[in-house]
Amino acid sequence: MKKNFTCIICPNSCDIEVMFEGNAIGTVNGASCSKGIEYAKNEMVHPMRTITTSVFVQQGIVPLVSVKLDTPIPKEKIFEVMKFIRDIKVTAPVISGQIIIANILGLKSNVVATKTVEKV
Amino acid sequence: MNTMDKDVIIIGGGPAGLAAAVELKKRGIHNIVILEREKYLGGILRQCIHDGFGLKRFKETLTGPEYAQRFIDDIQKFNILYITEATVIEITPDKIVTAVSRNGLLQYRAKAIVLTMGCRERTRGAIGIPGSRPAGIYTAGVAQSFINLHNMMIGKEAVILGSGDIGMIMARRLTLEGVKVKAVFEVMPYPSGLPRNIEQCLNDYNIPLYVSHTVTNIKGRGRLESVTVAQVDEQMNAIAGTEKEYKCDTMILSVGLIPENELSLTCGVNLDKHTKGALVDEHYQTNVPGIFAAGNVLQVHDLVDFVSMEAEHMADSVASYLYQEGFPPSHISIIPDDSVGYVLPQYISGEIDVVCSFRVKKPAKKCAIYVLQDGKVIITKKIKNALPAKMIQIHLPAANLNSTNEIKVKAVEL
Numbered sequence: 001m002k003k004n005f006t007c008i009i010c011p012n013s014c015d016i017e018v019m020f021e022g023n024a025i026g027t028v029n030g031a032s033c034s035k036g037i038e039y040a041k042n043e044m045v046h047p048m049r050t051i052t053t054s055v056f057v058q059q060g061i062v063p064l065v066s067v068k069l070d071t072p073i074p075k076e077k078i079f080e081v082m083k084f085i086r087d088i089k090v091t092a093p094v095i096s097g098q099i100i101i102a103n104i105l106g107l108k109s110n111v112v113a114t115k116t117v118e119k120v
Numbered sequence: 121m122n123t124m125d126k127d128v129i130i131i132g133g134g135p136a137g138l139a140a141a142v143e144l145k146k147r148g149i150h151n152i153v154i155l156e157r158e159k160y161l162g163g164i165l166r167q168c169i170h171d172g173f174g175l176k177r178f179k180e181t182l183t184g185p186e187y188a189q190r191f192i193d194d195i196q197k198f199n200i201l202y203i204t205e206a207t208v209i210e211i212t213p214d215k216i217v218t219a220v221s222r223n224g225l226l227q228y229r230a231k232a233i234v235l236t237m238g239c240r241e242r243t244r245g246a247i248g249i250p251g252s253r254p255a256g257i258y259t260a261g262v263a264q265s266f267i268n269l270h271n272m273m274i275g276k277e278a279v280i281l282g283s284g285d286i287g288m289i290m291a292r293r294l295t296l297e298g299v300k301v302k303a304v305f306e307v308m309p310y311p312s313g314l315p316r317n318i319e320q321c322l323n324d325y326n327i328p329l330y331v332s333h334t335v336t337n338i339k340g341r342g343r344l345e346s347v348t349v350a351q352v353d354e355q356m357n358a359i360a361g362t363e364k365e366y367k368c369d370t371m372i373l374s375v376g377l378i379p380e381n382e383l384s385l386t387c388g389v390n391l392d393k394h395t396k397g398a399l400v401d402e403h404y405q406t407n408v409p410g411i412f413a414a415g416n417v418l419q420v421h422d423l424v425d426f427v428s429m430e431a432e433h434m435a436d437s438v439a440s441y442l443y444q445e446g447f448p449p450s451h452i453s454i455i456p457d458d459s460v461g462y463v464l465p466q467y468i469s470g471e472i473d474v475v476c477s478f479r480v481k482k483p484a485k486k487c488a489i490y491v492l493q494d495g496k497v498i499i500t501k502k503i504k505n506a507l508p509a510k511m512i513q514i515h516l517p518a519a520n521l522n523s524t525n526e527i528k529v530k531a532v533e534l
Contacts, residue, residue, distance in 0.1 A: 052171055053169070114186050
């Protein structure tokens with residue numbers, strides 16, 4: 001049996017083919033780097049994604065601070081995580097790299113600011 | 121009005137302008153200024169809060185704001201002068217730059233000018249969709265700005281016309297924020313964005329992509345109520361009987377980007393009909409001596425990494441120009457075959473090795489790139505998965521040239 005994946009790791013977007021037999025993953029073809037092989041194997045077992053969004057800022061020079069997850073989370077948890085982030089408000093100043101929410105929903109991933117928002 | 125003298129005026133503080141400024145400073149050019157129209161530096165990266173930037177330039181994945189900040193940190197470290205909320209309104213061929221700013225009119229006399237104004241989005245008017253003219257129709261970048269910078273949601277049920285990368289990224293962004301994205305329609309028989317974005321922005325969220333489909337009617341009074349979508353034939357004409365109506369209050373357009381060259385035209389810069397950017401030589405110099413261009417104002421890029429690297433190369437040339445190192449004349453023109461969208465640079469000297477950038481017109485699993493001169497192939501390169509969405513670069517060593525005659529770049533599907 002085989003399954004095909006489009007790698008999302010980089011813009012090369014490699015077409016990767018994974019051979020498998022039951023639960024055993026066999027050869028992986030088409031990836032131009034080792035990250036791609038790892039990605040395809042993960043997709044077979046448990047797809048993970050990193051998400052980026054924004055968080056409301058009070059007393060900031062702009063109304064939002066952009067954020068990212070610092071490690072990927074299970075794909076099926078994306079909307080739960082989004083719902084949690086939506087209700088969060090932070091107060092300026094926020095510094096890029098600052099952890100906004102630690103270990104979100106116990107998923108071992110932090111929500112981190114990707115820009116600095118100064119106080120008004 | 122007091123006219124200030126500068127070595128280099130950089131027009132636009134987006135990724136290209138920032139990279140150029142830092143590189144100029146590193147090359148010992150200190151009397152420079154960046155003029156930026158917006159309130160903050162960073163250009164379009166400020167609203168691109170998704171990640172995937174920087175893999176080529178920094179060998180790690182960054183979000184847009186983080187990528188921009190790397191350069192802004194350097195601007196601050198090197199104490200490079202920049203003026204925000206300053207809109208350049210005129211550049212003259214003798215390099216007088218006039219800008220409107222918070223402090224009134226500013227005027228500079230420059231030894232060299234760097235054009236880094238980026239690009240604009242094509243709008244509904246540019247593609248001529250019939251129908252009424254309700255609210256709720258946004259270009260992808262405008263929608264992105266509303267949502268990511270201004271905290272304003274733009275609708276509840278959306279369709280997306282055009283499969284450009286920003287359109288797909290907005291499909292995901294809207295979905296994450298609770299908007300129902302019904303479908304993406306693409307008039308061409310293949311998607312115009314990168315496969316990774318089809319995967320992570322559409323497939324991950326079960327958003328269907330219909331190629332060879334376009335919007336043929338828009339309905340709604342006040343607010344958008346529905347769009348009619350039809351399949352198109354090979355000539356891209358709507359096929360009667362295939363129409364389907366989609367109820368929606370929002371339509372996002374991701375139908376292409378056009379280099380922003382109104383200012384370039386005011387100073388006599390000649391544009392390429394293919395790229396809609398300046399015609400340049402291997403030093404990124406336009407036909408007006410001392411006026412250079414790089415980034416999306418020159419050619420629309422798919423990756424910001426290439427924008428930064430192009431601007432850095434250009435800045436090196438600007439430094440050489442100011443140090444009067446002298447450039448050999450560039451009389452050899454490089455032109456695209458019908459199979460290739462454009463080639464950049466358009467002129468070379470033939471005396472130094474250059475890197476040519478171009479795009480194929482049609483996707484091909486395997487294709488060969490031929491560089492021809494005097495009817496002979498001087499370079500061959502095989503490319504896997506060639507896509508119009510991916511810029512291709514090819515090394516063109518001066519030693520391979522046989523004459524000073526025109527060079528042609530051709531793509532052949534294998």
